[in-house]
Amino acid sequence: MASIILQGTIIIPGEAQGKALVGREPLSFWGGYDWKTGEIIDRRHVLSGANARDKILAIPFTRGSSTTTAVLLEAIRAKTAPVAIITTGIDFFFALASVVAEELYHAPLPLVALAEVDFARLNTDDSIQISTTGIVTITR
């Protein structure tokens, strides 16, 4: 077992741990994420068919529809959301879903951004731990 420790930038603070699901291209949650199940349903996306429920989802940023935030909020409410999301920058769409989830359900979703070189070190099925100080620990 080897560990890699990376310092991320906290977007929305929180602790999380889980298996990684890593997509190296951006994703729209509207038409891309089935909030009833957690499945990635964008049939043109590399993660099509994978399930992100309770995973740590790593997506560089969102593309497409303004409705991505609303879909992620539904997933948080329905408990089909990832336990945390790692991006390569500040993603306003994900951050807003987390802020509104805090307002409505007191359940913010932790969000951390990694530098692109660090993001590139993540692989699907890595065990990942995110700390409240934005430290991302990869174990494989």
Next chain:
Amino acid sequence: MLTLSPKDHAMLRGERGPAAKMAMSIVARMAEVAGAAELLDITAAHIDSTVYIGEAGLEFAERFAALGAKVSVPTTLNVSGLDEHHWREWAVPSEWASLAHRQMVAYQSMGTIPTWTCAPYQTEMRPSFGQQVAWGESNAIVFANSVLGARTERYPDLFDICCAITGRAPAIGLHLTENRAGGILFQLTDIPESLMQSDDFYPVLGHLIGKAALDKIPVIHGMTVKPEEDQLKAFGAAAASSGGVALFHMVGVTPEAPTLAQAFHGKEPIETVNVSMDALRDSRRVLTHTDSKRLDMVVLGSPHFSLAEYKRLAPMLLGRRKHPEVKFLVTSSRAMTQLADRAGLLKPLQAFGAQITVDTCILTSPMLPAEIQNLMTNSAKFAYYAPGLLGKQITFGSLEDCVHSAVAGEIVRDEARWLA
């Protein structure tokens, strides 16, 4: 470090009521996350949060409504989950309809303008050059910024309404001149002018550029024709679906790009991409998600059909009738459809056997019956989202292709213009 104005602080303290307090707390929190130094005044808003997704979005809307939320700037509404007066003609489950309708009522109670359209820029609420606005709906955002030169950041659902209630938005991103410079140069190379005059060129080009530009600002150089408004609308909607494009510059066409140098604010492009016929053919191919010739329904109108589009479609249908096994649907706004009706443009559609849905579209309303599996469209946005959202097969074609196919009862496409 975010500095709020005295009025912002007053809202946070609840001096403009509990709804403004909740809205300002979300705006201020997001301004901090985005690293804004301050908030700025907006003069209009467009609300994408009207799209019914599920209980959480409805709870959010009804929370605001119950707190007595009122918008403080002129505010248009995007599509909802229902054609309010005709949904019973389709497969919309009545329980779903009642939830989606509650969401319509909630947003309407806030003093908004019930436009129910994803093309608010084609209503009288069209913003003008330089106007600061807070718009949701990806195709509307890219149109407002690029074609009109208005200024909005790429705002998500749920945030647009918070800006509308407070009249404030974070001073970030595309609100600020320095962030509106072009990033990637797309050089059109050896593209025949006849293709640039065709409607289906624009969604195909938009899909290609969105995919390559992602979140950077694309600059398109080498146009030899002046595209029409609906062609730019189709281009932007495509680029905002395959990528995160919220602003593009088309040199010699869009208002912030009279020259190449002005599009880049005098700086060098980060990257240059040559757009060849081969790349365009690839992009066109990807928009079609099936090899089958089967056709159950033609669907037009994403973004919503304009009066000009009705005007173009009507003569193509004259004296013809669609195949009995194929449905032909146009999605549009009430306003555009009423104008088309007054202009006598709906008669040929009715005689052809076409149906019209307003307020919503096939992506935001569960209106299509299960037996409809094979769709055809001239919209890159429908083509992009239908497989994932609806689980249906879709073929992309020109408006003419769509009409011919509806008559023939199977998919027929004119490949000639794309072979050159």
